[in-house]
Amino acid sequence: MTHKNNHTITILDESIAPGETKTINMEIAKLHTMTKLKIPIIVSRSKINGPVVLFSAGLHGDEINGTEIVRQLITKKVNQPKKGTIICIPIINIFGFVNQSREFPDGRDLNRVFPGSKNGSLASRFAYYLMKEIIPNVDYCVDFHSGGASRFNAAQIRIAPSNPELRALADIFQAPFTLFSKNIPNSFRNSCDKAGVKMLLFEGGKSQDINSSITVEGVEGAKRLLQHLGMLSDKLIASQRVTPTIPIEKSAWIRAKYSGLFHNHTEAGKLVEKGEELAxxxxxxxKVEHSVKAPHRGYIINSNHASIVYQGDAIYHISL
Structure with missing residues (x-):
């Protein structure tokens, strides 16, 4: 198989030769205070040819659990490949990270403006440079995300349906769950797919939160993937899950029928029975207590951690 690791890799006019590790700072725009914001791109290359793998996080600036996963991949030297190249971007949306916000300062969701435009909005320009400078070098990508607002995702890999190659990679990653969901137009995942990059989208935890069990799932899954590709250092061990990943082809949201204080006693990842009280x-x-019961047997793959809910709010995501 031909990989993109051959010869010298060039990102933003900086060259990284085989056997070299380099941090490249991407500077596209400044804060309104004229303060420079640098996005570190950590590139580590083996002298031996092999695949190029990207581990990215922080596409949404408030999803910091993914940033923690990529940080640990660096500190534990998982990103030092036995062969090939590993690129780590712990924070893509550095503006959102600074502001503890999901969006860019222009109010746009970066994950809805791909492949971007060189002369478009601020978010669109970032998407453009990501697709122009990074993705052409990449064979595989794992993009780490968390649940939005107060909604806590069980650790899961999301892939497009009817893609046997991605299904095999998801089985190797061994997250507790594998969800089949169509690529969203103008998303990073959709643009990577069109560029021929094999992407696994990891979801786990909730925004503005670091959860140690979710972090372990992300780090260990990344190690399993690298081991499969022959890239994991001989000094590291990829643990194997006792039970295989659970595939979920269809799922539905359970929504609050009433507004009020939300007393949630069902965590994400649990298998519940029909009629079981969830909250x-x-x-x-x-004066009033309303019981929330499971409409059918299924796995809770997302659980709302909010203390107050309104009628119609999504409170659980359950497999069908």
Whole structure:
């Protein structure tokens, strides 16, 4: 198989030769205070030819659990490949990270403006340079995300349906769950797919939060993938999960039928039975209690951690 690791890799006019490790700072724009914002891109290459793998996080600036996973891949030297090249971008949306916000300062969701435009909005320009400078070098990508707002995702890999190659890679990653979901137009995943990059999208935890169990799932899954590709250092061991990943082809949201205080006692990842009580929704004054029950047997793959919910809010994501 021909990999993109051959010869010298060039990113933003900086060359990284085989056997070299280099941090390249991407500077596309400044804050309104004229402060420079640098996006570190850590590139580590073996002298031996092999695949190029990208580990990225922080596409949404408030999803910091993914950033922690990529940080640990660097500190534990998982990113030092036995062959090939590993590129780590712990924070793509550095603007959102600074502001603890999901979006860019222009209010746009970076994950909805790909492949971007050189002369477009601020978010669009970042998407453009990511696709122009990084992705042409990449064979495989794992992009780490978390649940939005207060919604906590069980550790899962998301892939497009009817893609046997991605399904095999998801089985190797061995997250607790593998969800089949169509690529969203103008998303990073969709653009990578069109560019021929094999992407696994990891979801786990919730925004503005670091969860140690989710972090372990992300780090160990990355190690399993690298081991499969022959890239994991001989000094490291990839643990194997006792149970295989659980495939979920269809799922649905359970929504709050009432507004009130939300007393959630069902964590993401649990298998629940039909009619099982998942939570209580109460008024603040001690007069009303509404039971939330599972509509059918299934796995809870997302659980809302909010203390207050409104009628219609998504409170659980359950497999069908």
């Amino acid at each position: 209580l929704i109460t008024d603040p004054f001690g």
